[in-house]
Amino acid sequence: MQVLTIRDALNQALREELLRDENVFIMGEEVAEYDGAYKVTRGLWKEFGDKRVIDSPITELGFAGLGVGAAMAGLRPVIEFMTWNFSILAADQIINHAAKMLYMSGGEFNVPIVFRGPNGSAYQVSSQHSQALEAMYANFPGLKVVMPSSAADAKGLLKSSIRDNNPVIFMEQETMYGMKGEVPDDEDFTIPLGVADVKREGTDCTIVARSFTVPQALQAAEKIKEEFDVSVEVIDPRTIKPLDIDTIITSVKKTNRVVIAEESHSFASVGAEISHQIMENAFDYLDAPVKRVSTAEAPNPYARNLELAALPSVDKIIAAVKEVCYL
Amino acid sequence: MQVLTIRDALNQALREELLRDENVFIMGEEVAEYDGAYKVTRGLWKEFGDKRVIDSPITELGFAGLGVGAAMAGLRPVIEFMTWNFSILAADQIINHAAKMLYMSGGEFNVPIVFRGPNGSAYQVSSQHSQALEAMYANFPGLKVVMPSSAADAKGLLKSSIRDNNPVIFMEQETMYGMKGEVPDDEDFTIPLGVADVKREGTDCTIVARSFTVPQALQAAEKIKEEFDVSVEVIDPRTIKPLDIDTIITSVKKTNRVVIAEESHSFASVGAEISHQIMENAFDYLDAPVKRVSTAEAPNPYARNLELAALPSVDKIIAAVKEVCYL
Amino acid sequence: MPKAATRQKAEIKPRSAKTSTNGNRSKKAPVNPTELAVETAKAEFEQRKRSQQAEIKKTDKTLLREMLYQMVLGRVFEERCAEVYRMGKIGGFCHLYIGQEAIGVGSIMALRESDYVLTSYRDHVQAMIKGITPEGVMAELYGKEGGCVGGKGGSMHMFSKELGFFGGHGIVGGQIGVGTGMAFAQKYKGTDDVTLCFFGEAAVNQGIFHESLNMAQLWKLPCIYICENNRYGMGTSQARAMSISNIAKKGESYGMANEFVDGMDVMAVRSATLRAIERARKDGSPTLLEVRAYRYMGHSMSDPGNYRTRDEIKKHQERDPILLFQESLKAAKVMTEKEFEKIRQEAIEATEKAIKFSEESPFPSEDVLLTDVFA
Amino acid sequence: MPKAATRQKAEIKPRSAKTSTNGNRSKKAPVNPTELAVETAKAEFEQRKRSQQAEIKKTDKTLLREMLYQMVLGRVFEERCAEVYRMGKIGGFCHLYIGQEAIGVGSIMALRESDYVLTSYRDHVQAMIKGITPEGVMAELYGKEGGCVGGKGGSMHMFSKELGFFGGHGIVGGQIGVGTGMAFAQKYKGTDDVTLCFFGEAAVNQGIFHESLNMAQLWKLPCIYICENNRYGMGTSQARAMSISNIAKKGESYGMANEFVDGMDVMAVRSATLRAIERARKDGSPTLLEVRAYRYMGHSMSDPGNYRTRDEIKKHQERDPILLFQESLKAAKVMTEKEFEKIRQEAIEATEKAIKFSEESPFPSEDVLLTDVFA
Ligand SMILES: Cc1ncc(C[n+]2csc(CCOP(=O)(O)OP(=O)(O)O)c2C)c(N)n1
Ligand SMILES: Cc1ncc(C[n+]2csc(CCOP(=O)(O)OP(=O)(O)O)c2C)c(N)n1
Ligand SMILES: [Mg+2]
Ligand SMILES: [Mg+2]
16 A cells, blocks of 8 residues: 555545546646645646646635536536635635535535635644634535545545535645555545544543544543553544444443544534534433533634644643543 | 514614714614614614614625724724625624634734624525524634524623624524513613523423524423423523523523524534533433434425424424423 | 514505605715616617617517517516515515516527526526426425425525526625636536626625636636616615726726626617627637616515605606517517517416416425435 | 644745746736836836935935835845744744835835724734834744734734734735725724725735725725735736736726836835825725735745746846835935945844844743633
């Protein structure tokens, strides 16, 4: 198996899908000649040219809308937001148009479109550039929401998202682009949307983590094993919507204790949803209330020490596990 | 005490605050000469004129931004969205600007602004016009979120919101504008943000409802009392953010059973948050998992029978109460 | 909850010309396009009649008949919509197109079948011109299973993939972005098809208008942007919402071909559209058309219409597009009063058939509540 | 996680003029403003010198000195920012203003103290011109407690209420809406103050530009919109993102006064701003200024700059605004080389003082993490 960074795995997925289906095109700011602000689209413009890989003006609402119309007319747009923060300008096209088109047209027009880009914090990019927005989009029926945390997941899920016939919110994480992992060589390697992955097996406590917090959770699990001989299972839902709650419930029924780690703010978060669904489905199995680790309830600060204090961390996850395990 | 519709209570609050503070102004589509699309601003333009009550072009992002700048410069704008659905176009100014300004300016610039308008469904206005958006806004630190369900609450909370030094998301409900209730005559009647109201006392089960679902919950409580002699307590948080979780927890510790009724979609909803916080704070008091009643996980349909099937209702709330009470 | 309390179903009750409702008028005296219309209405009517005759002579008679039929059908159908709305048969909003029929007919009937069309919530008539049946539209208004989108969309959301009718959109301006993407796809696929993208004059103030026109011109997308300037966005006249009056001119900010068209003149709309189509088919060049007409009815069925006078409406009705077209057809000796009457009868029959169909169509099954969320 | 992996701190390595990186060029040959600049650079420089001298003679010497000082301080300060950024002292993004100093100085120094200013993320120099100290700006870049917003904002978010500096905004175009509201408040309060609202040429493509200009002209808000056309939005030249090249002209879509200005000429920027200020103070009339300059550095510190040639940059540097201003001052016999050197030394000292202050300032206490969320 090849070892790739998440960045290159995404790049490979895009390239393969561009090759496979000529209705796939990529549009966004700096995706073409500049090779992508974060180099996810590196080399694609050179290979596929102006028709398939298109630099857009800074016009998020406009090019998201263009993508929706193009998808209704049979293309399969991959729209890059330079970061998800800027997608808020395009939210009307995502929420009021892409998400509702199939339903309000009584099934006439589906919208096979992928909106993708980095989500969450980077390194000290401050309040307006550091938001994890999955809760905002996951609240709206009609959108799928995908958040990979490894190179293989990134590739397999992106390919599935492009092939999906619905609007998909595909959220990467800038600080994870350089993370390496094994990726199957098969060109038709895909990972179905809606299937969680047990990233680490364990018996005493479940951590449900996604994106940014998955590597943290894995590290926390190792440390906890060493220090307390407590066996932690780490589950990554990978797709937030549809959510594979069954895999989570199976784990909870085994471990009886849960920590949810997420980079977003906590209020009405995806973590809150998972927590509620755990209560609904495994109430009698819980030995302690579900505990969340989220980003502090403040806009993200710039100063490095403040930013670190705001974000979830290995230590914070360890503390939460200790709490639910009454250690 | 005067008896007012919610519409008139809001109108009174606006009028009194316009009189009290000349830095208060109202802007939005059709708020002035047309008296408001839903007549909440009736008569205000005639009384206060062009300077204080301003019809804007259809330019949601623009006039929300204008409001943010005006608030930074010392005014107290009340920005009406004809409905909250259209605020999605303005979300960047609300989320990336209003919510973050105080923090990212290190405390230099607060943004005393109220964004208000009807939220949720009306009568068959279909997918793009029927959304309850409180979860979307409540996820972002820096915003207060207010959702009144009675005439008195509407007036007292709107006055507090206008006097508040922060951005406030003030969500009304179109189908409730005509609901009448007693309202204190006092011109300085206000209701502090962050204080829940026990709308009905009870001992056996708690319903946490807001806005659209409060009258439904009260009706459900009556019926359940009659039919099963079960005593239901109905709590209306009134402000979603800050959330008065203490009042809810006090109730749960007494009743041990909870139903959350909300008009929004369920995934990562405010209901999920309340449910999680109940688990966190009253885990040992819960005799059954918290049950939610939300709008169906589909864009809102047009056909009346489908719309009714999608929305929360008295019957659905009764069924949920029966479930958590094992009736 | 009391439906009546929040939905005023009053008929249009415009304030009389004399009475000003307020002493507190905007300092900015609105440029009143009506005043101009008054003086020149008659003259214009005659002049338009002459120019229409010239165009009519160049046009196929079957097509002319179909154009008139579609205009009359639109009118008759929607007058009936207003009636059944007041009877409570139709829910939600209901935005009528009465007075603007020449725009939809003049432009859409200049297309070929494979071209695309989309518009705002004011979509019943455009949907029918593009081929959705009166039954499909009316039953959709009724929220019935037989509606063109099965009752899920309602008045604002008519669609048909087969017929190339892309909606029916409720967010003011939203369809301008979507339409730009449809044209993008047409070019991408190597067709020489075009997209007609309709929107109101108030939608021009939305940012997406600006973002879309820039992209369309930059990339030469075959989109024909048709601004239906009916003078009002709800209760706000153009002059109170837009800093200049000439919308066509805004095309120049993008270097885009643009034209001002009299939207009461179906043949003028047709020729302007044909010119735009030619540009678009050739190399994808987009066009901005400002087509000025007038909305006779309230913004939606719940609009009391206090923001304008009865006189203002009447003056515009004197230049009614159907009347004008009929006069011209008569003068050109292409059709007779008798044929007009026949067309009217056909339209009435089609409408009544649609009503009957809608009354009889069942409500959608509750089983479909959760279908069509994902494909 | 490895910082280096995602933040390329390469210096500007533009591709050489000869090598095209790609066979797949846009069919649309970009209008290259550089070519023009080459031929006319020298001639323009001389012509500008003459016109500057005329302006200089009308201007107070103390002010002229202060203008030059602010330009030089901006330059020296930011060259130092680049250095310490590469040393890892500054986190996040860092957008430098080098080459554009004449715009900030020419315009902001035409204001009175009570007027307002706001800009994009490229805000260090504007912040200093409006009065924030070099210490306050540099310590903010360091993310230290002594920063003008206590380390919470960073490079992109400088603010001072007392000094009327309203940020420092990170969303491209966002400040255009906010600035329009500041001007609204100035008019509402009955002052004759004005707002200077800066943004890049790529921000013009955002919808909010369009929405804001319409409102500003409709309601006559005293906002002066200054488009700093530095030819690129990140790696995208204006020609690849905008369907027309003349941005000032976009003002006509709103009936707004507009002017094109050479942004390498500080005196030209000053006079254009003074004209705009006069309009704004009189009756609130807004103005759109397109001020063309050139960004010498990468878009931010992580930009490798492959989208342009070294030659292109060099040609613009030949018309450097500081050089030009100094030549003119000398020619007008208002200042001497010796004074220039003295000013430079003062700027270096101020910068070093700022660095020292920032090094010594503590990191913010973790206690402030949750303050300033609500007022
Ligand atoms: C984004 C948005 N804002 C507000 C509304 C409410 N609204 C519906 S139609 C309308 C007026 C639109 O006027 P115009 O664009 O001129 O079209 P017309 O109705 O005259 O055909 C308004 C304000 C909406 N549907 N969407
Ligand atoms: C809404 C939004 N989209 C994208 C970005 C990323 N971005 C930051 S600056 C920039 C280029 C802006 O160019 P221009 O407006 O010309 O200003 P300049 O940087 O040249 O001063 C981009 C794309 C952003 N910050 N905000
Ligand atoms: Mg209109
Ligand atoms: Mg630029």
